[in-house]
Amino acid sequence: MSVFEELGLRRFLNAEDTFTSNGASCLGPEAYQAMREISGAWVDLLQMQRNTGEALARLTRNEAAYVSSGAASALTLCAAAALCEGDRDAFLALPDASLCRRREALVLAPQKNAYMRSIAASGATLRWAGEEGRPLTLEQAEAAMSRQTAALFYFVYHGAALCPSLEALARAAHRRGIPVFVDAAAQLPPAENLWAFTGQGADLALFSGGKGLAGPQDSGLAVGKRLWVERLLALGAPNEGLARGSKVTREAMAGLYAAVKRFVSEPESQRQAALMEKCALGRDCMERCGFAQVRIVAQGPVGQASPRVLGRPVGMDARALRQALRDDGLLVGYDAQEDALCFHPQMLTLKQTQTACRLLENRVRLWKEA
Numbered sequence: 001m002s003v004f005e006e007l008g009l010r011r012f013l014n015a016e017d018t019f020t021s022n023g024a025s026c027l028g029p030e031a032y033q034a035m036r037e038i039s040g041a042w043v044d045l046l047q048m049q050r051n052t053g054e055a056l057a058r059l060t061r062n063e064a065a066y067v068s069s070g071a072a073s074a075l076t077l078c079a080a081a082a083l084c085e086g087d088r089d090a091f092l093a094l095p096d097a098s099l100c101r102r103r104e105a106l107v108l109a110p111q112k113n114a115y116m117r118s119i120a121a122s123g124a125t126l127r128w129a130g131e132e133g134r135p136l137t138l139e140q141a142e143a144a145m146s147r148q149t150a151a152l153f154y155f156v157y158h159g160a161a162l163c164p165s166l167e168a169l170a171r172a173a174h175r176r177g178i179p180v181f182v183d184a185a186a187q188l189p190p191a192e193n194l195w196a197f198t199g200q201g202a203d204l205a206l207f208s209g210g211k212g213l214a215g216p217q218d219s220g221l222a223v224g225k226r227l228w229v230e231r232l233l234a235l236g237a238p239n240e241g242l243a244r245g246s247k248v249t250r251e252a253m254a255g256l257y258a259a260v261k262r263f264v265s266e267p268e269s270q271r272q273a274a275l276m277e278k279c280a281l282g283r284d285c286m287e288r289c290g291f292a293q294v295r296i297v298a299q300g301p302v303g304q305a306s307p308r309v310l311g312r313p314v315g316m317d318a319r320a321l322r323q324a325l326r327d328d329g330l331l332v333g334y335d336a337q338e339d340a341l342c343f344h345p346q347m348l349t350l351k352q353t354q355t356a357c358r359l360l361e362n363r364v365r366l367w368k369e370a
């Protein structure tokens with residue numbers, strides 16, 4: 001009996017997005033192999049954190065790197081590290097920040113999103129620069145920086161078009177001794193983003209291990225300055241304190257390392273060609289289904305270089321069709337603005353993409369016959 005049957009689980013093909021609730025991506029064979037290998041023996045976990053970080057830093061062209069328990073927990077840990085500035089007692093009291101000299105995390109109001117709660121979970125008070133939905137000037141951002149500001153958090157996609165550039169913000173923050181942490185959780189591909197944000201001034205850039213990298217779902221990657229990686233090493237699990245519940249297993253470290261190695265070894269043009277090949281299957285399928293305005297868009301839902309296919313079902317309610325596809329075992333996205341289905345094959349193999357297309361075509365045929 002398979003684990004699907006034993007646990008009563010429905011199997012899906014995920015052509016929607018790297019949503020955690022969908023299980024995000026599937027582990028590649030290299031990651032599986034590394035996890036199996038490391039699981040068969042015991043190692044000094046702190047030494048493994050250190051050595052894995054060194055290897056990941058080399059692969060991602062950064063000074064240093066750290067494996068976290070997902071990108072969200074890296075946000076919490078970065079905020080905690082900034083609050084306590086290396087003071088152990090101050091760290092052990094978190095999320096009570098009363099022993100910290102600087103207690104605020106600066107966030108940009110136009111970028112407001114739910115992941116900011118992971119910053120506040122450290123005990124930091126969120127201080128907002130600007131207003132939601134309104135353009136934010138560099139002067140406004142600078143005016144919000146004070147002696148209370150422990151760190152500035154910048155999100156690569158959310159509301160970034162309304163904000164000053166990361167480079168300008170980082171220069172302004174660094175002039176005041178404020179570190180800058182960049183949430184780039186879903187900003188892969190392209191691989192060059194692994195070093196682009198640190199190149200633009202981020203002290204650390206944070207990525208999900210289980211999204212574009214196709215590593216373990218419970219892993220995350222922080223890359224950047226050695227000082228901050230040292231602080232994360234000193235404060236993160238398995239140390240006691242705030243991050244003790246965000247443990248990073250040797251399987252997660254080995255799996256993420258193998259996934260990153262695989263990810264950066266593939267030339268970007270080859271990765272894009274493979275993504276395009278899958279998109280072309282999706283496009284042809286939507287055209288055979290008689291969808292309107294079928295087209296491939298170059299970017300994923302948060303601007304990453306991950307092409308998708310959009311198409312509007314004709315004579316069918318798009319949302320009802322999406323639900324029917326879910327019942328068939330296929331997850332696709334819905335674009336409310338265009339009332340279109342959105343087919344995002346990043347997570348699928350070529351073969352799975354073919355199966356997904358068959359499911360879509362069959363459902364549409366049954367729908368039209370009914």
Ligand SMILES: *Cc1c(COP(=O)(O)O)cnc(C)c1O
Binds near residue numbers: 072207208209
């Ligand atoms: C997915 C995501 C996260 C959380 O990443 P995990 O690795 O699932 O913890 C944080 N920030 C943004 C912008 C994300 O898209």
